[in-house]
Amino acid sequence: MPKVLDNRQIGPLIWKMLIEIPRLVIKAKAGQFVIIRVNEHGERVPMSIAGLDRQKGILTVIYQVVGKTSALMTTVPAGGELADCVGPLGAPSHIDNWGTACVIGGGIGIAPIYPIAQAYKEAGNELITIIGARSKNLLFYEDEHRAVADEFHVCTDDGSYGQKGFVSEVLKKLLDEGRKIGQIMAIGPVPMMRVVADLTKGYNVPTWVSLNPIMIDGTGMCGGCRVAVEGKTMFACVDGPDFDGHKVDFELLSKRLGAYKDMEKAAMKRFLEDPHCRLAESIKSLAVRD
C-alpha cells in the first residue's frame, strides 16, 4: 500500500500530502492525475498531480477539505498508508514551445498548474504565471511558481495580497497591453476556468483547461466523467483531463459536479458528528461553515 511520508495543513482547509510511490512517479507526466482511496470503505477520488520528485519517487497532491473523503485524508498520519493510489491516469498535457505561454492557477488549481508550468518552461517558453485565490491565507506555492516563471502575477479577490481582483482581470490587462501569448493553460474552480476561456475567445488565444469531474475507475470503463466538448461527449479520464476551453460546456460540467451534493453533505455531517471523528476542531468548524 502506498506510504504517506507527510501530510500537513498549508492553508485554512488546504493540505499537502507526500506519497511514496516510485513506479507511478517515474511514469507520470505533467497534467495527469491519480485516483486515491483512503481506506477499505472509501470512495475512489481523482486527484491532480501537484509535484513529482523523480529521484525519490515521491508524489505530491494538494487537496482542499470539501467533504468526507478529503476530511478523512487529513487524518492519515505521516508514516501511514493509503488503501490505493493508482495512476498515472489521463493524457499528459500537450507541451510545446509557443514562444510565450501563460499558466493560470486559481484556488486549489494553483497546485496542478505547477508541474505544467515547469514543463512549459522546460520546453523553452517565455512563461507568464498568474495565480490567485479568494484571500491571502488561501494562497500557497508562491515561491515555487516564482522560481519557474519569467513573469509572475499574484492576485486575491479581496485585495489582501498582491493585485486586487480575479486572475482573469490580470490576464485581460496583459492581453489589452498587446502581449503576444501563444498558449494559455488555466486550472481552477469551474467558474474561473469558464471566465478565462470566455475572455480569451475574444482575443483568439488558444486556452486549455483541466477538468476534474466525478469519476470511478479512471480508465474509461464507467463513463461517469463524461463532458461535452463542442457538443460531443468525451470521457475526461481518457480523452482528457485537458480540453480546449473554448469548446467545453462548463454549465454541464458544473451541474454534473453537483450530482451528489445532498448525499455528500449528509455523509460529511454524519462523519463530523461521529464521536470517534479525529478531525481537528479547527477544521471541523471551518468545514461546517463552508
Added chain:
Amino acid sequence: MANTLEKKDRMKIPRQLMPEQDPLERIKNFLEVPYGFTEQQALVEASRCLECPKAPCIKGCPVEVDIPGFIRLVVEKDYAAAARKIKETNSLPAVCGRVCPQEEQCEIVCVLAKKFSPVAIGALERFVADYERNNNLVQLPPIDPPTGRSVAIVGSGPAGLTVAGDLIKLGHRVTIFEALHKPGGVLVYGIPEFRLPKSIVQAECDFLARLGVEFRNSTVIGKAETIDELFEMGYDAVFIGTGAGLPNFMGIPGENLIGIYSSNEYLTRSNLMRAFDFPNYDTPIMIGENVAVLGGGNTAMDSVRTALRLGAKNAYIVYRRSEAEMPARKEEIHHALEEGVQFHMLTNPIRFIGDGKVRAMECIRMELGEPDASGRRRPIPIEGSNFILEVDLVVVAIGNSSNPLIPKTTPGLQTNKWGNIIVDKETMQTSRKGVYAGGDIVTGGATVILAAGAGKIAARAMHKYLMEEVKK
C-alpha cells in the same frame, strides 16, 4: 455406490428446484436469490443423470467439463472429488454454476431435455463447489517444478483468472495486473451480490494466490506500464484479458443529464464500491423512484434488479425489440418479472428531458421488420407513436465497446474495426509474438464461460510457446 436406478426410473424423477428467497423479501436485500441445493436435493438430481455414453452435455460446455463424471461422484457422495473433477477443466465452478447460461449450453443438449427436463447441471456444479469451499475441502493441486518462465496477465476477470490457474500449475511464474483495487473484473464490478456473492470471487482469487499467483491491483497497464515494458521487466509472455470496458451510450439528446448512468457505472458503484450500503461505504449512488433501464441483456437485468433493491417504486426495462429477442438468460428475465420489473418492449427512447436532472424520457414504439445482420428481426419505429415516460433515473445497458488503452499503446497489436484484438482462434495468439488475448476484448461482450474457455485455449498455447520458443 453407483447409480442403481433403472434408466426408465431415473426419467420419472422430476427435476429438483432450487429454493429461492421470496421475491417480495429479496427486493429489500442484496443477498443471493437462490439458496442452492440441499444435499438431499443434489443426490436426487444427480440420480436423474442417464450417464449417456456419448454425453452430449460435455460437447455443449465451452470448456468441456466431464459432466457425467462429476455427477457420478455426486451420486457416490464424494462431493469434493466431484468439485475436483470439474476443476480439471474449469477453474471457476462456484462462479460458473451460478452465472453460466446452462440452458443454452450443457442442459439444452441433455438427452432428458427431449422428453423431460434436463439434469440441473448448473445447480449441481454450484452445489459441489460450495460444498468443497464451505467445508474447507479445497485441496491445492500438484504444481509442476518451476520452469523459469514468467507470464504477465492483464486483467483479472474470468479469462485472466483461468489463464493464471492453468499456467501456475504448469510451473510458470504468474503475475496478474488489475486496474481496479480488487481482483475479479466483471465478476466483482459487474455482477451483483444477489447473483454472485463477492466472497466467492474472493475465495477463487485467494485460491490462486495460495498457488503462488501474484496479484498486482491498482495497476493500469497501458498507463503505468505498456505491454512492451512488461517484456522489458522480464516477462516471457503476456495475456490480455481486459474485457469490454468502454460503455456505449444511445447518442440521443439529453444523455448527459444527471441521473443517467451507464450500466458499468451504476453496477460498479453498487457492486465494487458497495454504494448500496451508503453511508457505511463512502461511495454514493442515486436512488430513483421511477427507473428505466435501457437494454435487454443480463447487464440490463442486473441493473434493473439493483434499482429495485435500492428502493425504486417503478423499475422498467425499456427494450427496442420484443421479449423473444432479449439476449438475457431466461432465468434472469423470470427473476426480474417475479420481482415486479415492468417491461416496455418494442420501445426506444429518442430523447431525455430535464433541467440538470433527468425527469422524463420521450420514447417511440417499434415494430419488428425483416431480420438484420444479427439474425434478429429489425426494430422499426412506428411513426407518431411517441409518448413520454416519467423517469428520474436511467441506466443505459446497451453494451460496451472495447477499451483502447492497450491497443493504443502496443505497436503492432492488430484490432478489427470495433477495436477488438484479433487473435488466432486456435491459440488466442495476437499479431504480436508472445502476446495472447481472450475474453470480451476479443469477442466483444459475451459470457463468463466463453471468456474462461478462451483462457483455457490461450493457456495451452502459451505453455507450448513458453517451453518451445522461450529459451532459458
